[in-house]
Amino acid sequence: MAHSPINPIPDCQLTWVFGLLETLDDRGGRDDGYKIARDLNFKFGDLLKVMKTAEILGFVSTPDGDVVLEPLGKQVIESEINQRKLIVRERLKSLGLFAYLVRLLQAQEDRALTREVVLEHLAMLLPNDPPEKMFSTIVNWGRYAELFGYNKDEDRFYLDQD
């Protein structure tokens, strides 16, 4: 199977994505991104990151500056917390960057790597994006989806397998 292309991910919290989906749902499923940012007193630049993340995950589409709630996004807000995590997990596994890291970890005997090694991979894959910030976003999304874990004390980035 051909691998998905490896693209950078926005520095964005998943909690923001769920907040955007709820907001859209309250507004009939579609609104102008700029208007949402203004109404919520949210920096427009930050809201663009949230829109982009929601789009990467397949929860919204963004035609002409609008944000439109997609069926999967609607399913996310109707799901309870742990189902929601499962949906995010499946979506992350289909993203090139996360799929690459899963394969990389699977190739290790203990299914783990140090942060330093992951940063080197990120720097090679995506030379225009600061790897430290991306690592912390990957860890946050990965933890939420129970796909990756990171133990700071042991400096161990690993595949979460239960």
Added chain:
Amino acid sequence: MALLELRNVSKSFAHAAGALRVLENISFTVEHGEFVAVVGPSGCGKSTMLRIINGLMQPTSGQVLYRGRQIDGINLDCAMVFQSFALMPWLTVKANIELGLEARGAAPAEREKRAGVYIDKVGLDGFEEAYPRELSGGMKQRVGLARALAVEPQLLLMDEPFSALDALTAITLREELLDIWQSADMPVHNIIIVTHIIEEAVELADRILVLASGPGRLVADLRVDLPRPRNRRKEAFNALTDKVFSLIEERA
């Protein structure tokens, strides 16, 4: 019998220019299963009232009855969630959640089991070994909520729990709180939330107690009959928000 009853509760603090009256003659009851919001401007004594309900502070006069009995000292049936999250930075998420149980004398195995249950309920699976500084504000407050729920309180007290969070995070956490409150297998069915955000009170609560300041006194007790989930863009929602706002404003 009501779950909670405040009878003519007043609170004053010693002050250079005489006593500073913070709360004056507050009386109300909370029935079993109610979600009550206390709103009012800053300085109306709403956080002080929460501390008196919890037993962290004694009223100067008046009584607090819990299940018909006067509270004497800290009420162990209550747990509190704070605006500032109040997490220990040197402890992991799991250790922070176990802390409340440890303070109540739970054995290590029991602490671990219960922390695990509530980590799962609030969606923190995967974050057990993270430290607070690795977390966003929203994740930190989920830890604060799990820590409070883990002691399985009858009454959950929340002091401006979403006020330090950005709008999108607060929207998400309010929804999650409602899901938790409404789910049948959760031990806590009574919540008192203190907030200065009127929309938050209208979105969450069955009842809104409106306090005015200087000194803090109860000026209205409103029932919220809007069906859940509540939509902020509906007319009835805005009408109630406006009503609460005018009640606060005309006494400010």
